[in-house]
Amino acid sequence: MPYPDEAVGFMADGPESFGTFTKRAYKLKPFEEFDIDVKVEACGICGSDVHTVSGGWGEQLFPLCCGHEIVGTAVRVGPKVTTIKEGQRVGIGAQAYSCGECKQCRNGNENYCPVNSINTYGSKWPDTGIVSQGGYGSHVRAHEHWVFPIPEALETTNVAPMLCAGLTAFSRWYATVPGRGRRLALGAETWAISRSRAKEADAKKLGADGYIATAEEGWEKPHLTSFDLIVNCANSSKGFDLPRYLSMMDVHGRWISVGLPEEEGQVIKAQNLISNGVLIGATHIGNRQEMLAMLKLAAEKGLRSYVEEIQIGEEGLKQAMQRMKKGDVRYRFILTGYDKHFARDLKI
């Protein structure tokens, strides 16, 4: 009997059936006093979903209902929840729980909680061992710390990608590392870097001041030691000439990867890093404070994602996965049509 004990959603069974999703009911973790149930209305399809379903990131707890850029309505709110009211529009990103008590949680680094970090899908909830399931389904249950009110100015289908992709890029690398990131404050000079010029017009529309096409001869030369930060969104490290990118970094600049390619990694020597003392890092989504700040900023400045809507269902998910694999999306698929699709399942 689906909801409130179960949700119903589209599950992947493993890499061998990549692109095939089967609708099933699955257990939700026991509802606790800080939990919030979200009835999903839209969900972005993140690169993580593809890496997970394809097996590129290694073993997973299949069957799995992916999706961690979730927007919907809080339909049930635990008695100790103070941040959200029933009926409110909310979002859930890639994390559903953190212990709240460890050093990292106390320091505002709850997205790095080493004690009990639960991903929105694919983690085992402690005690019960029930696997967390995400936004390709009818409902998602999460701790209130990881459920965010969505400002009125933002559209449901448009805000979804901000909850993982947006937050990851916005996170403290941009906002709060003191002393660095000055050019990254609002009004920063921003360039888009891509292989070809295919995305140039879009990048300019999105506000890029300049554009670098790395398929062109000598692309890095005019930019030597000029960038304070490069956010590396590449989905693959194949054929990636890292030293040329690093040569564009200003002294003590930061090269931050937000993508997690499936390949074995890149060889890095200290010698590649000393000509400008560049720092190499990666970032794991963001904390609650950053999420709220990002949503506020998006609402105030009218920031919008480029999205393509797709109806939730076997067919829509298959198409989305196949097109994602080819990089054929401008720039995020958003699953919609939940109400219509799940209406019957939830009445059974």
Place this chain on the structure above:
Amino acid sequence: MPYPDEAVGFMADGPESFGTFTKRAYKLKPFEEFDIDVKVEACGICGSDVHTVSGGWGEQLFPLCCGHEIVGTAVRVGPKVTTIKEGQRVGIGAQAYSCGECKQCRNGNENYCPVNSINTYGSKWPDTGIVSQGGYGSHVRAHEHWVFPIPEALETTNVAPMLCAGLTAFSRWYATVPGRGRRLALGAETWAISRSRAKEADAKKLGADGYIATAEEGWEKPHLTSFDLIVNCANSSKGFDLPRYLSMMDVHGRWISVGLPEEEGQVIKAQNLISNGVLIGATHIGNRQEMLAMLKLAAEKGLRSYVEEIQIGEEGLKQAMQRMKKGDVRYRFILTGYDKHFARDLKI
């Protein structure tokens, strides 16, 4: 006719004759108005010298007189020099010139000057193409920006290693990156990390609060996410299990390499960096401001290097190189006896 047009020193001819040094006279760059000539009295033997002479860092401008932890007397001071007086005791580290005009030089990053950075040995001076030569010789000529007064409280043979090794470790990673490095200010809790326990007593004498021996089972476990900074001084990356070290870093901590191993580098995946958002970097010596601050600190706090003196000459250099290759030094060889050794050469 040696000095002032030439110096005389011990030159290496290439990797095939590793450990053999031949005394020769060689040209100094033309003396210019901001230059200072230093008559060498002591010089540390840096790991860089060994990597250079052994060919491990690739091709070099042999024959080469190494040595870039130089202490001596300013015996000639250009007419525009304002920082040093003739007869003053001074030091020279690993850099002898920077353009002084580029963005990096203007921003206090002159140790990263991309326009015209001259190493103390092994670089071609512009215009003349004369190769810079270091402290295994009688005299070194450098721009005043890279010649530093040595505080009275510091001993000539003891301060030498601070001029490269000391500065590199002291540099802004410790001192001036805002927000980070707080535990690295004076009074920071400091641990020494080494393979065995062989250096434990020395580390404690040097002020380490704790000691980790990586040959021991589970060495990283008690320290997970606890270090703000690890300065990696390893001379080789062979068998180096980087992810275990990184697991000890606190969120957004920094792993900074100050050694430049000869191997091909290490494979790094973004996945290794996201559990704590750690940053990986390396550092290239330090700037003038940091050098002066370090020397002042050493003088005020009575900081001392662990050194072993060795007489300059074919025999001393051969022994030093061979023992360095084996890691058999506690902890820095300092060449001394210059006056005695070079007295005759300079009178010819």
